[in-house]
Amino acid sequence: MKVKSLSMQYVSIFLLGIVLAISLSSRAMADDPKPDPAGIVTGMSVDAQAPNGNFALSAPADLSADDQKDADKVKAYNDAKKAFDEYTAQTKLEPLAVKLSDSVGHNRVAINFMWTLITGFLVMFMQAGFALVETGLCRAKNAGHTMSMNFMIYPLGMLGFYLCGFAFMFGGMGPISTMGGYAGLNHEITVTLFGKPFGLLGWKGFLLQGAGYDTAAFALFLFQMVFMDTTATIPTGGAAERWKFSAFMIYGAFIGTIMYPVFGNWVWGGGWLSQLGVNFPGLGHGHVDFAGSSVVHMQGGVIALIFAWLIGPRLGKYNKEGKIVHPIVPHSIPMAMLGTFILAFGWFGFNPGSSLAGTDLRIAVVAVNTMLASATGALAATLYMWWFRTKKPDPSMMCNGMLAGLVAITAPCAFVSAGGASILGAIAGIIVVESVFFFDKIGIDDPVGAISVHGVNGAWGCLALGLFADGTYGDGWNGVPGTVKGLFYGGGMGQFWAECIGVTTCFITLTILSLIVYYIAEVIVGNRATEDNEIEGLDVPEMGIPGYSGVMLDKDAETPHSVQRK
Amino acid sequence: MKKIEAIIKPFKLEEVKGALSELGIQGMTVTEVKGFGRQKGHTEIYRGSEYTVDFLPKVKIEVILSDELAEKAIDAIVQAAKTGKIGDGKVFVTVIQQAIRIRTEETGEKAV
Numbered sequence: 001m002k003v004k005s006l007s008m009q010y011v012s013i014f015l016l017g018i019v020l021a022i023s024l025s026s027r028a029m030a031d032d033p034k035p036d037p038a039g040i041v042t043g044m045s046v047d048a049q050a051p052n053g054n055f056a057l058s059a060p061a062d063l064s065a066d067d068q069k070d071a072d073k074v075k076a077y078n079d080a081k082k083a084f085d086e087y088t089a090q091t092k093l094e095p096l097a098v099k100l101s102d103s104v105g106h107n108r109v110a111i112n113f114m115w116t117l118i119t120g121f122l123v124m125f126m127q128a129g130f131a132l133v134e135t136g137l138c139r140a141k142n143a144g145h146t147m148s149m150n151f152m153i154y155p156l157g158m159l160g161f162y163l164c165g166f167a168f169m170f171g172g173m174g175p176i177s178t179m180g181g182y183a184g185l186n187h188e189i190t191v192t193l194f195g196k197p198f199g200l201l202g203w204k205g206f207l208l209q210g211a212g213y214d215t216a217a218f219a220l221f222l223f224q225m226v227f228m229d230t231t232a233t234i235p236t237g238g239a240a241e242r243w244k245f246s247a248f249m250i251y252g253a254f255i256g257t258i259m260y261p262v263f264g265n266w267v268w269g270g271g272w273l274s275q276l277g278v279n280f281p282g283l284g285h286g287h288v289d290f291a292g293s294s295v296v297h298m299q300g301g302v303i304a305l306i307f308a309w310l311i312g313p314r315l316g317k318y319n320k321e322g323k324i325v326h327p328i329v330p331h332s333i334p335m336a337m338l339g340t341f342i343l344a345f346g347w348f349g350f351n352p353g354s355s356l357a358g359t360d361l362r363i364a365v366v367a368v369n370t371m372l373a374s375a376t377g378a379l380a381a382t383l384y385m386w387w388f389r390t391k392k393p394d395p396s397m398m399c400n401g402m403l404a405g406l407v408a409i410t411a412p413c414a415f416v417s418a419g420g421a422s423i424l425g426a427i428a429g430i431i432v433v434e435s436v437f438f439f440d441k442i443g444i445d446d447p448v449g450a451i452s453v454h455g456v457n458g459a460w461g462c463l464a465l466g467l468f469a470d471g472t473y474g475d476g477w478n479g480v481p482g483t484v485k486g487l488f489y490g491g492g493m494g495q496f497w498a499e500c501i502g503v504t505t506c507f508i509t510l511t512i513l514s515l516i517v518y519y520i521a522e523v524i525v526g527n528r529a530t531e532d533n534e535i536e537g538l539d540v541p542e543m544g545i546p547g548y549s550g551v552m553l554d555k556d557a558e559t560p561h562s563v564q565r566k
Numbered sequence: 567m568k569k570i571e572a573i574i575k576p577f578k579l580e581e582v583k584g585a586l587s588e589l590g591i592q593g594m595t596v597t598e599v600k601g602f603g604r605q606k607g608h609t610e611i612y613r614g615s616e617y618t619v620d621f622l623p624k625v626k627i628e629v630i631l632s633d634e635l636a637e638k639a640i641d642a643i644v645q646a647a648k649t650g651k652i653g654d655g656k657v658f659v660t661v662i663q664q665a666i667r668i669r670t671e672e673t674g675e676k677a678v
């Protein structure tokens with residue numbers, strides 16, 4: 001059922017109007033921290049940290065009326081005030097030292113800004129990687145269409161995130177501590193459940209104006225945006241070769257604005273999943289996800305699963321009994337492998353960059369762990385295919401194996417040792433092979449393995465954190481004292497249970513959101529391309545020109561024999 | 567005039583072309599085709615699913631020539647294209663009604 005009379009232009013203007021109204025209602029208030037759009041006062045003495053803590057002090061926060069009744073809190077306040085007064089007296093005696101420490105603080109913060117931005121640029125390049133992998137693994141007659149989806153999701157997702165997604169996800173995150181401590185993103189919509197605060201959604205920083213117009217907020221926006229676009233580009237692989245471009249655009253409008261930020265706020269924006277450890281002792285540090293196995297990859301994988309399931313398999317792949325009669329082989333292995341390498345390279349921005357701090361030297365461990373997991377993932381998948389499954393090393397599975405290892409290490413990368421990283425990467429390589437076979441068997445056609453690489457291994461990455469975190473890093477993570485420790489290193493089951501809760505929440509939430517968005521697109525334009533267009537190839541009917549003009553395509557390889565033309 | 571269609575293994579094209587040139591045959595048309603005869607295809611596996619590779623790539627050569635050259639040409643093609651292994655291909659001979667050279671509008675054997 002399609003609503004043909006609905007005009008897309010009026011709908012989008014209406015939605016834009018709603019967003020503007022919301023954003024105007026959330027301007028920075030008089031007592032909010034002042035944003036710093038020019039970056040002049042970001043990075044001062046207070047940021048000049050010695051490794052064991054600050055030597056420059058700031059005034060302690062005033063006590064509320066309730067706190068003044070608590071003797072411990074009053075004593076702590078008085079101690080901090082005394083230390084601050086002594087420090088202030090000292091600064092008057094040593095003005096040069098103050099100036100120097102300002103400069104040191106500024107430089108520390110500048111290093112972190114640069115790190116965040118440059119690693120963000122690397123992650124942006126992963127868009128090219130995804131485009132090449134997906135197009136290479138699909139048929140040549142759909143190359144233009146597949147590439148265009150991966151291309152268009154970049155601006156579409158970004159603008160949605162700019163409009164309101166970033167505000168929803170990070171509007172209540174509190175101080176941006178590694179980049180100068182700006183605390184203007186301070187409005188989190190919270191409900192009280194079981195006597196505890198459950199953060200649900202942020203509400204500051206719409207259109208990056210008002211409280212959002214601050215250099216640290218901008219750096220954070222860029223970095224988080226490219227992560228959002230990584231999620232956004234995953235479902236295009238699951239629904240490739242039969243998805244109408246107009247339906248894809250509708251999905252693109254929703255992914256950056258609302259689908260991604262909801263769960264993202266819960267894990268990275270200070271929302272309830274991150275506070276599980278604070279609110280419910282026994283759940284470790286709450287749901288921990290360093291660089292996004294669940295926030296980025298599993299979200300994308302679940303959306304891909306729902307879309308691939310609902311849109312149905314490609315014509316000709318299955319017969320009526322559900323058996324695969326014609327596997328649809330990739331049209332360009334070089335393209336797919338080049339894309340995989342680009343992704344592996346971009347992952348050096350994805351994982352180490354998530355420290356948001358070049359001054360946090362753990363980034364070396366993060367980078368090496370990432371690299372090792374990619375290698376064991378690729379090798380394990382290849383050998384498993386070769387020796388146990390299909391008797392030949394399959395290039396497409398080599399790619400999926402490397403990516404599976406990378407997805408799986410994304411959550412635990414900062415918390416595991418090299419050995420742990422290698423092992424969980426290898427396990428990911430085997431999981432991805434079996435997962436691909438499983439989804440093929442139950443009739444869900446995933447042209448590029450997006451569900452298996454990102455969805456299944458995104459979940460595995462989080463669970464692996466609960467097992468392999470070795471307790472050498474993460475003191476104070478999510479507000480819980482102590483380092484992050486998994487089951488295998490004496491941390492007990494707490495962290496693992498927290499990860500289970502996070503993974504389950506991700507699956508349920510994104511299933512619901514995907515169903516809603518899919519049906520919205522179904523009502524407005526319909527998702528599945530017509531049979532004729534799918535058989536001819538989507539390039540000309542959907543996009544207007546072939547991806548490879550002037551190239552004679554082997555029609556026998558392009559069109560499965562079992563497709564009966566009416 | 568006769569038309570000779572020869573379906574051969576692709577890597578034999580240069581040899582066959584050379585053998586025909588030695589006989590003085592100056593023109594031919596070549597197309598890339600796929601086919602199978604009694605040489606059946608084989609099965610491969612992609613991501614755990616079997617598929618049959620039935621059609622094998624071949625090259626089809628079409629030559630139009632006068633009746634006297636036909637016998638020698640057929641022999642030359644067969645000898646040049648033969649490997650002795652299965653899948654060497656086939657040669658077909660048909661009779662041509664008419665031939666016209668477009669540039670000069672000559673007809674008949676002068677056009678060949």
